[in-house]
Amino acid sequence: MTQRLTPATAGLLVIPPLLWAGNAVTGRLVHDLISPSTLNFIRWMLAFGLLLPLAHGVLRRDSGLWPHWRRYAVLGLLGIGLYNALQYLALQTSTPINVTLVGSSMPVFMLVVGALFFGAAVTRRQLLGALLSVCGVLLVLSRGDWSQLMAFRLVPGDIFMLLATLSWAFYSWLLSRTAEPASIRTDWAAFLMAQMVFGLAWSGGFAGAEWASGRAHIEWGWPLAAALVFIAVGPAVLAYRCWGIGVGRAGPAVAGFFVNLTPLFAGVMSAAFLGETPRLFHAAAFALIVGGIIVSSRR
Structure with missing residues (x-):
């Protein structure tokens, strides 16, 4: 059940967008240095190493993870394997501003997925907020020229980001459904580690397919190393922690x-x-998006 939005909760929910924006910009900065699926796999390998001292007990045979492995396999696929890889893939052909604005269709995906698959009720305020956000997204897709919507031709980056957003919507709804033992659910490091176990397998498979196809590349150096450290610590571990609580x-x-x-x-x-x-159209789109947040979250 949704609780009242307090300042503390709002603060928690602001941190992930800040770190994810940094993730998008970083992904664009290094897109010539490393291929997207490989970037995602190395990122989560580093995050796995960071969490291992805090949550190594999850990997034991008697851990509560294994009886619920199907749930964590799905969470790992949606939240770790697909979402981030698709976003890095989108950044190969689009800018961080456009990618993140296209990702602002999230409220629509959240409402639709919740209503169709999780039996969630949709209020009029949420519908109005979603409509405002959709207008902002369409403004970005049209590049400020509404006449372009008649042709409605998306660039590859837009399509990949829409798929990523759909994946994240399913991930978030599944995240809110408690199915695991309290020993994992109440320990944020254990909960994220349980997802990483399978998420690494998925992302590793995608990275392997990327190398097998001949489209993979990597150029080691200090810029890439610094980028990997940032996206492993901030957008991966810290952002997922704050998002889960929020x-x-x-x-x-x-x-x-x-x-x-x-x-x-x-x-x-x-x-x-x-x-x-x-x-200018970026500013107008953002105003519509913020308006959607305010309208949908008011009681």
Whole structure:
């Protein structure tokens, strides 16, 4: 059941978008240095190593993980194997601003997935908030020219990011359904480690397919090493921790709107590190997205 959105919960839900914006900008910065699925796999290998001292007990034979392995295999596929790989793939052909703004369709996916597959009720305010967010996303897809929507041609990066957003919506709803023993659910490191066990297998399989296809590449150096450390510590471990708590307190539908803060942070970081100055339609799209957050979360 969704609880009231308190300042503390809102603060928790702001941290992941900030770190995920940094993840998008970093992915764009290193896209010439490493292929997307390989980047995702190495990222989660490093995160696995960071969590191992805190949650190694999850790997024991008598751990509560194994009776629920199917649940964690699905969570690992959606939240670790697919979402991040698709986002890095999107950044091969699109900018962090566009990728994060397309990802702002999250509220719509959250509401639709919740209503169709999890029996969640949808309020009028949530529908209005979703509509505002959709208008913001369409403004980005049209590049500020509404006449372009008549042709409706998405670039590859847009399509990959829409698929990533759908994956994350299912992940978030499954995350809110308690099915594991308290020994894992109440320990954030153990809960994330349980997902990583299978998420690494999925991402490793995708990376292997990437190398087998001949499309993989990697150029080692300090820039890539620094990028890997950041995305392993921040967007992986810290962001997932804060997101898990925030979803548990506010519910997936309300939490989904906070993901739409990512474009604001991505725009600021892109201007600072990539020289990609946001355009007027980016600001208008963000205003619509924030309006969706405010409308949907009000009681």
